[in-house]
Amino acid sequence: MFLTLFFACSTDNDATVDPETQSILDVKAYVDDELHALADAALAVQAAAPAPDADGWGPGETAGMETSWRSARVGYERVEGAIAVLFPELDAATDERYDGFLAEGPDDDLFDGEHVTGVHAIERIVWADRHPAHVVAFEAALPDYTVAAFPADETQAAAFRDGLCQRLVDDTETMHEDFEPLALDSAAAFRGVIGSMAEQYEKVALAQTGEDESRYAQHTLGDMRANLEGGLAIYTAFQPWLGEQDGGDAVDAEILAGFDRVQAGYDALGGDAIPEVPATWDADNPSAADLATPYGVLFTLLATEADPTVAGSLVERMGAAADLLGIPQLPE
Numbered sequence: 001m002f003l004t005l006f007f008a009c010s011t012d013n014d015a016t017v018d019p020e021t022q023s024i025l026d027v028k029a030y031v032d033d034e035l036h037a038l039a040d041a042a043l044a045v046q047a048a049a050p051a052p053d054a055d056g057w058g059p060g061e062t063a064g065m066e067t068s069w070r071s072a073r074v075g076y077e078r079v080e081g082a083i084a085v086l087f088p089e090l091d092a093a094t095d096e097r098y099d100g101f102l103a104e105g106p107d108d109d110l111f112d113g114e115h116v117t118g119v120h121a122i123e124r125i126v127w128a129d130r131h132p133a134h135v136v137a138f139e140a141a142l143p144d145y146t147v148a149a150f151p152a153d154e155t156q157a158a159a160f161r162d163g164l165c166q167r168l169v170d171d172t173e174t175m176h177e178d179f180e181p182l183a184l185d186s187a188a189a190f191r192g193v194i195g196s197m198a199e200q201y202e203k204v205a206l207a208q209t210g211e212d213e214s215r216y217a218q219h220t221l222g223d224m225r226a227n228l229e230g231g232l233a234i235y236t237a238f239q240p241w242l243g244e245q246d247g248g249d250a251v252d253a254e255i256l257a258g259f260d261r262v263q264a265g266y267d268a269l270g271g272d273a274i275p276e277v278p279a280t281w282d283a284d285n286p287s288a289a290d291l292a293t294p295y296g297v298l299f300t301l302l303a304t305e306a307d308p309t310v311a312g313s314l315v316e317r318m319g320a321a322a323d324l325l326g327i328p329q330l331p332e
Contacts, residue, residue: 019241020325024184026237031079034230035176038075042172044068045122046165052157058150059129066126070222070272072168073119073214077223078230081196083175085188090175094118094168097213099142106144111151111159113167120213121164124148127216138210148216187327190238193231194318200224200262201306204299207274208283214272222272232259235318238325245324251317258305258314265301269294 017025048064050057076095084091092100095118101107107116110125124131128148139145151157203220206212212220235255242248269275275294280287290296305314 019244020186023238023241024186024189027082027189027234028182028184030233030237031082032176032179034075034079035083035172035179038072038079039169039172039176041068041072041075042165042168045072046161046169049161049165050157052151052154052161054154056151056153056157062126065122066217069119069123069126069217070219072172073123073217073219073223074226076119077226078233080227081192081231082189082234083179083192085192085195086182087175087178090171090178093171094175095213096120097211098124098139099211102142102144107146109159110146110149111156111164113159113163113165117164117167118171119168120216122168123214123216123219125150125160125164131216132210132218135210135215186238186325187329189234190318190322190325190327191329193234194315194322196227196231197262197315197318198306198308200227201302204274204295204302205283207295208277208281212274218271218273220272220274221266221269225266225272228259228262228266235259238321242321242325248321248324251321251324254312254317255314255321258312258317262301262305262314265298269298274298 045065045068048068050061080091080095084095097120098116101116101121105115107114110116110121125148128150131148151160203212203224207215207220214220214223239252242252275298277295278290278293281290281295286296286299291300304310307313308315308319310316
């Protein structure tokens with residue numbers, strides 16, 4: 001089943017615009033719309049934060065934030081491949097994992113919007129009472145680890161809303177504002193999608209140790225679905241240009257088949273969490289029995305489709321399309 005996506009195309013689509021330029025215009029329109037939605041979702045997260053009071057707030061008051069957080073998370077994952085290379089500092093501030101921040105030093109205040117920031121910092125607090133045991137075990141071993149907690153008083157609750165949440169609002173609005181006048185580069189846009197597809201495997205592999213991205217809300221598979229959706233939307237903008245190249249139609253069909261294979265693998269799984277990693281999983285040499293589990297099947301699928309050295313894999317075929325289009329490798 002081919003996953004079909006429709007998105008707003010540029011009003012400049014006419015015979016006077018060459019295919020490469022039109023591809024970039026269409027990518028620009030799609031990403032701009034998604035960044036606008038992301039900024040709105042960040043505002044909704046902040047608006048859903050309970051009003052500060054003497055007791056802070058607790059688990060019975062987080063439902064609105066959970067819903068808004070999922071919208072923000074999905075919004076970011078749809079465009080991450082296109083914008084991470086453009087705004088590396090904003091990408092890190094918005095999407096870095098807790099362990100990544102701690103590698104740069106301790107975080108003395110969970111709520112102030114300094115040092116540890118972004119969607120996962122908010123997620124870590126909103127789901128503070130439901131962190132999976134293997135996630136707690138992983139993080140507790142980190143230098144400078146601080147136990148996640150809800151705001152305990154009015155000061156902390158106000159800091160969460162006006163510090164941490166406001167930082168997400170500011171960063172996503174800046175991302176959108178800075179993107180609007182930007183002239184996109186075809187290499188950055190197309191190679192960014194290839195890179196985001198390769199990261200699908202990384203997300204699954206990191207689940208083995210509790211290091212996957214949306215680990216507190218158990219939403220990493222939901223992230224991956226949104227990332228795949230955005231990757232396909234951006235790739236679709238390049239299809240007319242690819243179709244004009246010798247052999248382009250055949251490569252396009254192979255790429256779409258690869259997207260379908262990954263989508264079918266995700267569709268076979270329920271919920272937003274990566275399947276449970278088998279207790280006997282050996283990352284270096286997994287057993288046949290473990291590879292047959294839902295986690296093992298997903299792991300194998302993405303290890304194959306994200307490998308540029310596997311003939312016919314999604315990433316290998318996207319690399320072939322980049323070669324046909326004359327799109328160079330991005331600098332390291």
